Amino acid sequence: MSEESKEIDPAVNADAIKEISEGNENEVASGEDADVADDAEAENDDAVAAGSSAKKKSSKRAKIKKALGALSKDDGAAGSSGSSANPASKLTTEMVEQLLEMNPSLKNEVAGMDKEKAADTLKKLDVADLLTGMSVSGKNQKDMASYKFWQTQPVPRFDETQPFKEGPIKMIDPEQVPKEPQPLLEGFEWVTMDLIDDKELEEVWELLNGHYVEDDEAMFRFNYSQSFLNWALKAPGWRKEWHVGVRASKSRKLVAFISGVPIALRIRAATLKSTEINFLCIHKKLRSKRLAPVLIQEITRRCYQLGIFQAIYTAGIVLPKPVSTCRYFHRSLDWLKLYEVGFSPMPKNSNKARQLTKYKLPTTTSMKGLRVMQQKDVDAVQDLLHRYLKRFDMAPELDGEEIQHWLVHDEKTTAEQVIWTYVVEDPKTHKITDCFSFYCLESSVIKNPKHDTVRAAYMFYYATEAAFADEEKGLKERLNELMNDALVLAKRFNFDVFNALTLLDNPLFLEQQKFGPGDGQLHYYIYNYRTLPIPGGVDGKNEVDEKRRGGVGVVML
Numbered sequence: 174m175s176e177e178s179k180e181i182d183p184a185v186n187a188d189a190i191k192e193i194s195e196g197n198e199n200e201v202a203s204g205e206d207a208d209v210a211d212d213a214e215a216e217n218d219d220a221v222a223a224g225s226s227a228k229k230k231s232s233k234r235a236k237i238k239k240a241l242g243a244l245s246k247d248d249g250a251a252g253s254s255g256s257s258a259n260p261a262s263k264l265t266t267e268m269v270e271q272l273l274e275m276n277p278s279l280k281n282e283v284a285g286m287d288k289e290k291a292a293d294t295l296k297k298l299d300v301a302d303l304l305t306g307m308s309v310s311g312k313n314q315k316d317m318a319s320y321k322f323w324q325t326q327p328v329p330r331f332d333e334t335q336p337f338k339e340g341p342i343k344m345i346d347p348e349q350v351p352k353e354p355q356p357l358l359e360g361f362e363w364v365t366m367d368l369i370d371d372k373e374l375e376e377v378w379e380l381l382n383g384h385y386v387e388d389d390e391a392m393f394r395f396n397y398s399q400s401f402l403n404w405a406l407k408a409p410g411w412r413k414e415w416h417v418g419v420r421a422s423k424s425r426k427l428v429a430f431i432s433g434v435p436i437a438l439r440i441r442a443a444t445l446k447s448t449e450i451n452f453l454c455i456h457k458k459l460r461s462k463r464l465a466p467v468l469i470q471e472i473t474r475r476c477y478q479l480g481i482f483q484a485i486y487t488a489g490i491v492l493p494k495p496v497s498t499c500r501y502f503h504r505s506l507d508w509l510k511l512y513e514v515g516f517s518p519m520p521k522n523s524n525k526a527r528q529l530t531k532y533k534l535p536t537t538t539s540m541k542g543l544r545v546m547q548q549k550d551v552d553a554v555q556d557l558l559h560r561y562l563k564r565f566d567m568a569p570e571l572d573g574e575e576i577q578h579w580l581v582h583d584e585k586t587t588a589e590q591v592i593w594t595y596v597v598e599d600p601k602t603h604k605i606t607d608c609f610s611f612y613c614l615e616s617s618v619i620k621n622p623k624h625d626t627v628r629a630a631y632m633f634y635y636a637t638e639a640a641f642a643d644e645e646k647g648l649k650e651r652l653n654e655l656m657n658d659a660l661v662l663a664k665r666f667n668f669d670v671f672n673a674l675t676l677l678d679n680p681l682f683l684e685q686q687k688f689g690p691g692d693g694q695l696h697y698y699i700y701n702y703r704t705l706p707i708p709g710g711v712d713g714k715n716e717v718d719e720k721r722r723g724g725v726g727v728v729m730l
Contacts, residue, residue, distance in 0.1 A: 179393065180503050180511075180689045182518035322466040327701040329494040339441070339704045341482060350477040355470065357419060358462060363471065366416040366430070368406055374399055376427045377418075377452075382617070385454045392515050393616040396626060400589035401614065405451070405730050409574040410435040414475050415448065417468065428456040431468040433476065437570040438485055438727070440704055444570055448476050450486040450700075451730060473700070484700040487729045489693060496699050497567070497707040497725050499674040500715055501691035502683050504660060505532045506630075507669040514618045514627060516670065517689075532687060536665075538658040546594040546608065551577050553605040554596065554636075561636035565677070565726030566707045567697075580610050580634070592633070593662065597655075609635035609655050611663060611671070612730075630663040632673035633728055640678070649681045656682045675710030676725035680717045690716075697725060 324330070327343035354363050368374045378399050385395050397405075406416065411434050419429035433448040450472065455464050476484065503517075508528045511517035519528070546554065555576045562568035571579070580594040590613070597607035610633040615626045639651035663671050673679050673688060674695060682688075694715070697707070708724030711717060 179516045179692060180505075180518060181692045322469075323493045326469075328492075328698070329496075329703050331494055333494075337703055339443070340702065342701050342703050343482075345477050345482045345701075347477060347480055350474060354474065355467065357467065360422050361419050361428070362422050364418040364420050364427075365414055366418045366427075367413060368402070368416055369413075374402060377416075377430055378402055380427050380430055380456065381452060381454050384457050385452070392619055392621075393627065394619060396615040396617040398589055398591070398613075398615070400587050401591050401612075404578075404587070404591045404612075406432055406434065408434040409572075409578055412479075415472060417472050417475070419464065419468070428459055429464050429468060430454050431472050433472055433484070435481075436485065437572075438483070438567070439570055440567050440699070440702070440707075445483045445702065446481055448472075448481055448484040449729065450484050483702045485727065485729070486698050486700065487695050488698070489695060491696060492698065494698075495696040496704055497697040497709040498711070499676050499695050499697070499709040499725060500711050500717075501693040501695065502673050502675065502679075502688035502717075503691050504671040504673070504686060504688040505669075506534070506660065506664045506671060508532045510624060510669050511627070514621050514624050516627060534657075534661050534664050536661070538661050540597055540607075540654055540658050542598045542600050542606075543595055543658060544598060546581060546596045546610075548577070548581060550596050550605055550608075551581065554580065554594075554608050557605060557608060557638070558634060558636045561640055562634075562726045564640065564723060566724050568726030580608075593630075593666065594633075595658075595662065607635075607637040607639075607651070607655055609659050611659060613668070614730075628667060628669045630666075630668040630671045632659075632671070632679065635677070648678065652678055653682045653685050656686050660686060674725075674728075675717055676728065678722055680710045680719045680722055683717055695729070697727070697729075 327341075329342070357363065366373050366377060368377065378397060381395070381397050381402075385397070415433035417431050418427050420426060421428055431450065431453045433450050436447050436449040438445045438447040438449075450469075453465060453468060455462075455468075473484075476482070505511050505517055505528075508517060508531075509525065512519060512525075512528070519525075551573050555571065555573050558571065558576070562571075569575075580592060582590050582592050582594070584590075592610060592612045594608065594610035596605050598604070599606050611630040612633050613628065614631055615628050617626060618624050635652075635655065637648070637651050637655065639645075639648045642648065660671055671688075672691075673683065675683070697709075708721040710721050710724070712721060
């Protein structure tokens with residue numbers, strides 16, 4: 174699943190570092206910040222943005238300070254007013270472990286060290302370094318109940334230290350797979366959703382829009398359209414049995430859902446017949462019923478019955494055990510709107526006019542031969558993308574039918590456009606030399622009086638012949654040309670923000686195209702398969718690193 178992410182506010186980390194470093198013992202008072210927000214609302218025209226910002230800052234600042242052990246007087250912290258120039262040196266073993274759980278990239282950096290050496294390494298880091306890659310929400314905290322479930326599943330463990338051979342963790346005999354699902358709690362029953370039926374598709378849409386992924390401050394929630402769900406859940410080879418639901422027996426209301434679509438997944442030299450698991454969603458009132466593990470077990474059973482024993486899935490939380498971790502980045506297209514809904518911060522020493530100037534884009538594209546992808550381009554795009562994705566450790570093997578489904582917009586069959594794909598055709602040879610695509614996924618803005626949605630474009634697949642030059646000469650320049658045109662087009666189609674992860678070759682253009690780091694991470698997992706870590710485009714501080722490309726080539730919705 175995707176992860177809700179928004180631009181980070183550097184002032185939040187800076188304030189926390191200053192308070193900790195100076196031994197400030199005053200806790201962040203949420204009530205005080207609320208009063209500040211109320212005053213702002215009464216006194217100026219930036220009320221909505223001020224209120225959102227104050228609420229967000231107080232929440233995150235408190236979490237950062239807590240993670241670093243900055244205690245108030247009531248906590249009786251003897252060393253809270255110490256004069257150490259580096260508060261990180263005071264970290265206890267427990268604090269170190271908590272910081273590692275909040276920063277998977279940093280955890281990977283020290284994975285090969287013994288505990289004492291790892292702790293000593295972290296204590297020597299500057300607090301700012303520790304905070305750079307940290308997810309300060311509750312998303313990456315340990316959920317012991319979840320961990321107990323995953324310990325029963327064929328997934329890699331965090332404490333694995335012995336050398337291993339890449340491959341399946343457990344051999345499955347389809348004949349031994351249960352023919353029926355395990356029983357649910359009284360009052361609930363299994364169903365297979367028929368997404369050909371518009372009414373059942375609408376039920377899934379209603380469940381996801383009311384109960385799916387939110388950001389940590391509950392300010393935004395993914396708002397999937399029915400056209401998007403048709404596109405995402407009916408990929409070539411899709412199976413009705415992989416649209417698994419749970420209904421309340423009396424009301425017949427759909428209260429939980431999980432899905433899968435087939436994918437030929439290449440991990441280094443091995444190509445796996447796999448399932449891409451997505452859209453795990455449970456009604457908010459039933460989250461204490463521990464339905465998630467049961468849903469996972471049921472779709473696993475259905476895959477096993479068909480002889481499919483591996484799956485790929487993503488999450489914003491840390492589970493056993495990520496094969497890779499990528500970070501979200503965001504490029505403002507309508508900065509003022511994003512500021513007003515609390516998505517983008519106002520940088521220190523800046524103002525609205527400067528921000529609008531910073532993110533202004535040309536009104537026309539610049540690349541010669543750029544045009545909308547058509548049905549006739551499928552074979553050429555498949556060939557180009559296949560060669561391009563072979564450069565990555567983990568990538569899908571897409572056939573022509575899949576290229577057509579995922580990349581070509583069909584006005585006749587799709588009421589609302591979901592995917593935008595463009596190709597560059599050489600004017601002389603008529604060869605397709607480049608392609609790029611992005612899809613639309615709106616987010617609902619929760620409790621904002623001025624705006625109700627944020628229209629986001631998400632970077633999807635792309636490829637260019639420039640990647641095959643000696644030492645990738647010209648690749649960075651070509652990608653920046655392509656992505657600048659992608660931004661221009663997204664702006665033209667009224668998108669508010671353009672989102673991208675640090676996968677593929679994205680680290681080559683994120684900074685130059687003015688993408689800002691987000692507060693969300695996306696962790697990649699492989700079910701029933703053990704493999705060495707795969708680079709996710711970021712370093713141990715969770716910052717973009719061009720040298721850590723070549724890992725993740727799979728774009729999950």
